[in-house]
Amino acid sequence: MKKYSDYSIIADLLVRSLEEGLTSEEEERLSQWRKENDRHEALYKRLHSSSFWESHPQWKYREEVAEAWKRLYSRRMRKQRMVRRMYWGVAAVVAISIGTFFLWREPSIIEPVVVENETIVPGKKQAELILADGRSMVLNEAMSIRSLEEKGVVIRTEDKALQYVDKRQDEALSYNTLRVPRGGEYTILLSDGTKVYLNAESEMTYPVAFRGEAREVKLRGEAFFEVASNRVQPFIVHTEQFAIRVTGTEFNVRAYADEAPSATLAEGSIQFWKGNQMFPLHPGQQAALKNGEIEIRKVNLEDAIAWRYGVFSFKNIRLEDLLSELARWYDIEIFYQNPSLKDLHFTASFQRSSNMEEVISLLERTQKIKVNVNGKTLIVQNK
Amino acid sequence: MRERDIHHLFVTYYPALKSFAERLVKSSETAEDIVQDVFLRLWEKPSALEEAKANSAYLYQMVRFKAIDYLRREKFMDNAIRNYVANLAEEEEEAYLEEEVYRRMDEAIDTLPPGVRSVLTLSLKGHSAKEVAEMLDIAVETVKKQKQIARRMLRERLVKILLIFVH
Numbered sequence: 001m002k003k004y005s006d007y008s009i010i011a012d013l014l015v016r017s018l019e020e021g022l023t024s025e026e027e028e029r030l031s032q033w034r035k036e037n038d039r040h041e042a043l044y045k046r047l048h049s050s051s052f053w054e055s056h057p058q059w060k061y062r063e064e065v066a067e068a069w070k071r072l073y074s075r076r077m078r079k080q081r082m083v084r085r086m087y088w089g090v091a092a093v094v095a096i097s098i099g100t101f102f103l104w105r106e107p108s109i110i111e112p113v114v115v116e117n118e119t120i121v122p123g124k125k126q127a128e129l130i131l132a133d134g135r136s137m138v139l140n141e142a143m144s145i146r147s148l149e150e151k152g153v154v155i156r157t158e159d160k161a162l163q164y165v166d167k168r169q170d171e172a173l174s175y176n177t178l179r180v181p182r183g184g185e186y187t188i189l190l191s192d193g194t195k196v197y198l199n200a201e202s203e204m205t206y207p208v209a210f211r212g213e214a215r216e217v218k219l220r221g222e223a224f225f226e227v228a229s230n231r232v233q234p235f236i237v238h239t240e241q242f243a244i245r246v247t248g249t250e251f252n253v254r255a256y257a258d259e260a261p262s263a264t265l266a267e268g269s270i271q272f273w274k275g276n277q278m279f280p281l282h283p284g285q286q287a288a289l290k291n292g293e294i295e296i297r298k299v300n301l302e303d304a305i306a307w308r309y310g311v312f313s314f315k316n317i318r319l320e321d322l323l324s325e326l327a328r329w330y331d332i333e334i335f336y337q338n339p340s341l342k343d344l345h346f347t348a349s350f351q352r353s354s355n356m357e358e359v360i361s362l363l364e365r366t367q368k369i370k371v372n373v374n375g376k377t378l379i380v381q382n383k
Numbered sequence: 384m385r386e387r388d389i390h391h392l393f394v395t396y397y398p399a400l401k402s403f404a405e406r407l408v409k410s411s412e413t414a415e416d417i418v419q420d421v422f423l424r425l426w427e428k429p430s431a432l433e434e435a436k437a438n439s440a441y442l443y444q445m446v447r448f449k450a451i452d453y454l455r456r457e458k459f460m461d462n463a464i465r466n467y468v469a470n471l472a473e474e475e476e477e478a479y480l481e482e483e484v485y486r487r488m489d490e491a492i493d494t495l496p497p498g499v500r501s502v503l504t505l506s507l508k509g510h511s512a513k514e515v516a517e518m519l520d521i522a523v524e525t526v527k528k529q530k531q532i533a534r535r536m537l538r539e540r541l542v543k544i545l546l547i548f549v550h
Contacts (some may be wrong), residue, residue, distance in 0.1 A: 007476055009439045011483040020490060021538045043477050047484055050509025056485055057405065061398035067395055068401075072419050076426055114453050144387075159394070250497060267497055283498075302496060302532055311536075 014047055094113040120356040120376060121350035123200050123329040125160050127186035130177040134210070150174055154192055161195075166209040173212075178206045183331030190215075193228035194235065199309050200328040201256070222254045224266075224308040226313065241289055241328070243273040251281075252305050258324070264304040272296075304324035307347070313349040319369070322346055325379070330356055333377045341380055344368055385432065389425050392435060392442070399486040406478045407450040417449045438483050443479050491537055502526055521535035 007267060013030045015107035016022050022030065046052050084101035091259050132150060139145070144157040151174040154165040174229045180186050180198045191209040198204060202221025215235040227235045229248025237244040242263070249268025255261040263272055264286040272279040272287040274294055281287055286299040306313035312329075314322050320342035325333045329352060336342055348362060360371045360378075372379040397418060404414035421442065434441045445478045492500060492507075504535040512530070516523040 007479050008438070008483070011480055011487065014480060014484045015491075018484075019534060019538050039477060043480060045483045047481070050507065052481075052485075053504075053507040054510075057402040058398040058482070058485055058489065061401045065394055065397050068397055068415065068419070069390065072393065072422055075419065076423060079423070159390070301498065302536070303498060309496060309536075 017044075018047065029105055058381065067244070077301050094148075095296055120330050120332055120373065121183075122353050122355065123183040123185055123331070125186055126181065126184040127162070127198065128179045128181070129155075129162065130179065132174040132176060140184075150176070150208050155208065161189050163189040164191040164208055166191040171206045173209075175205055175207055177203060179203045182328050190217075192230065192233075192235075195226040197224040199223065199307055200331075205257045219253055219255060222252070222307070224250070224252045226250050241274070242287075245271040245273060252308070259321075260290045264299060264301070266301060266305055307352065311349060311373050312352055315347050316345050317347070318342060319344045319346055319380070322348070323380070331376065332356075335377055335379045337379060337381045341369060341382065385426065385429070388432060388436060389422060392425070393422055395490070396442055396486070397441065399482040403443060403478055403482045404446050404450055406474070407447065408453060413453060417446055417453060420449055421445045433545060439483075440479070443483070495533055495536055499529045499533040499536065502529040503537070506530055531538060 010030075012034055013022065013026055013033075016026070018032055034044050038279075078274065102173045104359055124141060126138070126140055128136055128138045129145075137143075137145070139157060139162065141160070145155060145162075148158075149167075152167050153174075154167055155176075156163050156165075178186060178188055178198060180200060180202045182201045182202050182240065186198050188204070189196065190196065190206060192215055194215070196204065196217075198223035202219070202223060204217055204219050204223060206217040210233065213231070213233065215233055216238065217236070218238045220239070223237075225235075225237065225246075227246050227248050227250070231247050235246050235248070237253055239261055240257075240376060241255070241261050244251065244263050246268070249270055250266040251268075251270050252261070252264045252266065253261075263281065265281045265283050269283075270281050272281055272294070274289065277294070279287055279294060281296070281298060284298055284301050286297055286304060287381070288295045288297070288338070300315060303313040303315050312325070314325075320334075320336075326332070329336055346363070346366070350362065356373070360373070363369060363371060364383075367383055370381045370383050400418045400421070401411070401414050404417045405411050408414055408417065424445065425435060431441075431445070435445075490504060495503065501519060502515055505518060506512075510518070512523050512526045516526045519526070
């Protein structure tokens with residue numbers, strides 16, 4: 001069925017034709033395909049018309065994905081159970097014959113081996129979860145929590161995010177901490193439905209379920225919040241130097257120890273609290289703390305929250321700030337042979353999934369600096 | 384690990400495959416059954432899963448086989464159906480392209496920041512900048528600017544683009 005791989009190439013050309021992203025050769029190839037027959041031309045026109053996007057069945061089917069997955073999963077389990085039952089027949093005979101009684105419980109956590117290597121790679125989904133009793137477990141692409149219960153709250157990982165599901169709503173507060181190392185990021189869905197994206201080298205402490213008058217969490221590092229709306233129980237993010245209070249909205253908080261902390265609002269409205277002073281913020285505004293003074297300014301939202309969408313976006317940024325951001329994501333150290341290099345200004349944007357060689361070759365293309373790699377250290381020199 | 388891969392494929396392709404199957408069998412219930420059968424198969428046959436991960440068109444092919452299978456097996460094996468199955472090949476290419484183009488665009492749009500995403504979605508649905516501005520209660524200029532940003536970000540996601548200047 002070679003046919004389908006040809007189709008796939010045409011699909012790619014069609015998608016990019018929608019965004020005028022075709023080179024002239026590709027343009028040529030697509031126009032050949034359009035000329036092949038009337039149906040092709042009609043399809044092209046249809047894809048380029050707005051009605052195609054207006055009411056597509058995929059819209060509707062997207063809503064049912066979770067339900068459909070549940071159905072599929074239980075079908076799969078039923079099939080498996082039938083196979084397993086045959087094993088149990090044998091196991092029961094063995095158990096009785098040696099006079100022992102087994103209580104079998106499926107392990108709730110799978111922990112395959114992690115392979116470490118020394119080369120520089122982009123950050124990935126990884127974090128450490130610290131439970132109320134101090135136990136901790138590592139979460140990453142390969143390790144997941146199937147189901148764990150704490151104070152009536154079910155904790156599990158789903159879709160590469162940590163999830164809290166409040167089952168009983170009657171217990172006292174119990175706190176967990178999620179710690180994301182350098183070279184990591186992780187998403188967490190709190191029991192109230194609030195989604196938090198934690199960036200590299202960040203840590204958040206939060207109750208497994210929210211009780212009382214406010215939903216309060218503590219943050220170090222950077223996180224993007226999509227707070228579930230709840231007017232009677234405001235959501236409060238505490239950092240060492242300030243607090244953010246909202247009822248339901250989207251915003252970014254950045255509170256790394258080595259730089260001026262800030263909060264940026266994407267949608268809705270938030271209150272920025274420093275001691276008992278309050279400053280309201282509007283979308284696109286950022287409040288930053290510099291030497292204890294609050295500075296409110298308009299920022300480019302796209303740059304401020306680019307990380308959440310898998311992109312680095314730097315506009316006119318000092319090299320030192322740019323590289324310290326990369327250092328957190330690629331888990332590297334930076335060494336400057338000449339301190340004045342730190343003050344060069346760069347503008348750049350690239351995917352967070354880019355590998356280190358790509359990024360270095362970009363930086364070097366400016367002809368201003370030269371970067372050598374030694375293990376996990378970047379050595380920055382004058383060109 | 385297999386479960387994770389299957390889940391990922393399912394979330395990514397379920398809407399497109401169901402809509403694709405529905406075009407072929409003209410029933411949304413049957414379409415769902417077919418898609419589920421395909422995914423059960425991935426669970427049972429690791430080589431099929433590997434193939435699907437490497438080449439998403441393979442999933443559409445599996446759905447197509449199951450759909451034709453269903454049409455043949457079911458009671459409606461009268462002449463009309465026989466003709467329909469015979470002519471399916473022509474419709475297939477279109478069906479695949481429509482679903483896959485929609486899915487890929489949708490996936491790319493999904494990664495945009497919320498503000499620009501809503502501007503772009505409304506624009507794609509044919510609303511003018513003025514209408515979008517009214518709907519979202521923002522200035523027309525903002526809509527135009529956001530649209531530009533959205534298109535640019537979208538292009539960056541569709542083709543991995545790198546750019547940099549120094550000054």
